[in-house]
Amino acid sequence: MASNWAGNHTYEATAVVRPASVAELSEVVASNEKVRALGTRHSFSDLPDTTGVLVELAGLPEVIEVDPGSLTVSVSAGVTYARLADQLARGGWALANLASLPHLGIAGAVATGTHGSGDGNRCLSASVTAMDLVGPDGETWSTARGDADFAGSVVSLGALGVVHRLTLRVEPAYEVLGTQFTGLSWDALDGHFDEVMSAGYSVSMFTRWTDQVDQVWVKSRDGRPPVGGLYDAVESGTTLHMLPDGDAGAVTGQREPGPWHERLAHFRWDATPSHGAEIQSEYFVPRAHAPQAVAALRRIGRQLSGVLLTSEVRTVAADDLWLSGAYDQDVAAFHFTWARRPEAVHAAVELVEEALMPLQARPHWGKYFSLGSCVLERVHPKLTSFVDLAREVDPGGKFWNGFLQHRLGDVR
Ligand SMILES: Cc1cc2nc3c(=O)[nH]c(=O)nc-3n(C[C@H](O)[C@H](O)[C@H](O)COP(=O)(O)OP(=O)(O)OC[C@H]3O[C@@H](n4cnc5c(N)ncnc54)[C@H](O)[C@@H]3O)c2cc1C
Incomplete structure (x- = not known):
């Protein structure tokens, strides 16, 4: 298989x-x-x-139709962000944000609350204004912002049917400038988490939780790098990959302003993203607890180092989507790129969860985590409402699977 x-x-x-x-x-x-x-x-x-x-759904006829009146694009669910972004940019349109790679399918990213970074940027699912799905009986149904079930239906984990078309918010195209910094000390970050994360439209910190923040990537929408630099970090004169052995040629353009779709993702659409032989995990921590999360991860940094390739810290603005990592609160997202060694990753993930769960962390649905429904119910206030919605839409449990059973509970 x-x-x-x-x-x-x-x-x-x-x-x-x-x-x-x-x-x-x-x-x-x-x-x-x-x-x-x-x-x-x-x-x-x-x-x-x-x-x-x-x-x-990649075999469905492709639809990408912009409606300038409502500032939306209607897109068939088999389309990737790379394809959509290219088509939008050609017409002078843009999305508000992208994830680290544009290779992702839109429907899968939306179904899992996938996100990029930026204090004012919500997750990618939050740009959805309407969706068309095929329900368990094969009948199509639709939901749009304003409908009672909409906020519960967008981050659906595939449990409410097969989405075949989405409508997303668009805006006029814009330019972005990427600036990379190295060596931000823990002393500089202490007390300045908010200032660092607001240094641009989209900011990512990369660290292995040991000596320092290794890199900070700042993407500015006004075409200017952060005024006065970034504390004791040093601006890089060459393009960096976030992994020491990564191919810098796979990274999107830096140091020169360029179109949004060639700058906002970390990786070029025509290159292999990240590392490849890897597993990823990520946890959303309420924004106010971010400095405590940094301190907690620094305490276990040396224990993670055997399996951790790098960690990325981003920020995501609050939304109203029931199963979103940023439901009802601004969050800092703590991501981990692990070597592909499942047993060692499992042990490391348990350590991370022990460190972050006292801070009410929510795991990224599309990445690896070990938490079950008892714990998830406590951090996702709408989890039970979502299970009720799934039961109503799909009473026979056609779309329910082992993952959902373990993480969300029984649907029947
Ligand atoms: C290299 C790499 C980098 C990543 N970077 C980021 C990042 O920057 N930010 C981030 O948040 N995440 C990131 N991710 C995680 C990724 O965004 C999520 O795992 C997302 O689910 C991927 O979408 P997919 O189409 O591949 O999903 P799949 O793995 O194929 O499916 C995921 C879920 O979506 C559902 N789904 C898919 N299509 C539909 C549909 N048509 N209708 C209903 N449900 C559907 C599936 O049933 C399943 O439940 C990254 C992953 C990788 C491998």
């Missing part, structure tokens, strides 16, 4: 099918007992999996 992008999970499903139309998709969903949508396979667990059939 096929496996995910990182190669750490082989899908249990009996088949992966690629319908060529929404009518065919409806037929596949209606005629199979268990079905799940599969995106571009970038999540790091059995989240998309099923004991039945996986459906990929």
Whole structure:
């Protein structure tokens, strides 16, 4: 059977099918007992999996239609951010933000609350204004902002049906300037977390939680690097990869302003992102607790170092989407890129969770974590409402799987 992008999970499903139309998709969903949508396979667990059939939407006819009146784009669910961004930029349009890589499918990213960085930037799911889905009986249904079920339906983890079309907010195209810094000391970060993270439109810190913050990437929308530098960090004159052995040629342009879609993601669409042989984890901590999270991770930094390639710290603005990592609160996101050594990663993840759970951390649904429903219920105030919504939409549990059973509980 096929496996995910990182190669750490082989899908249990009996088949992966690629319908060529929404009518065919409806037929596949209606005629199979268990079905799940599969995106571009970038999540790091059995989240998309099923004991039945996986459906990929890349075979649907492509739709990318901008409506300048409502400032939205309607897009078919098999499209990736790389393709959408390219088409939008050609027409003079933009999205508010991107994740670290544009290779992701839009529907999968939206279903998992995928995000970029920026104090004023919400997760990518928050730009959705409407969605069209195929429900368990093969019938299509729609939900739009303003509908009672909308806020519960966007970050859906694939549990409410197969999304075949999304409508997203757009804005006029803009330029971004990337500036990279090295060597921000812990002393400089202490007491200045907010200032560092607000140094640009989108800011990422990279660290291994030992000696210092190794790199800070600041993406400015006004075309100016941070005035007066960044405390004791030094501006880099060459393009850096966040991993010591990474190919800098895979990183998007730095030091010169450029179009949003060639700057906001860390990785170029035509290059291999990140490391490859890796597993990722990430936790959203309420923004006010970010300095405590930094201190807690520094305390365990040496214990993580055998398996940690790098860690990225970003910020995400609050939204109203029930299962979003930033539901109802601004958050700092603490990400970990691990070597692909599942047992060592599991042990490291337990350490990280011990450090961050007292701070009410929420795990990223698409990345690797060990927490079960008892703990998740405490940090996701709308988790039970989401399970109720899933029960209403899909009473037979066609879209429910082992991952959801363990993390969210029983749907039937
Ligand atoms: C190198 C790398 C870098 C990453 N960087 C970031 C980052 O910067 N920020 C971040 O937040 N995350 C990041 N991620 C994680 C990633 O965004 C999520 O795992 C996301 O789910 C990937 O989308 P996908 O299409 O690959 O999802 P898949 O793994 O294919 O599926 C994930 C979930 O989405 C559901 N789904 C997919 N398509 C549909 C559909 N049409 N209808 C209904 N449900 C659907 C699936 O059922 C499943 O539950 C990264 C991952 C990798 C591998």
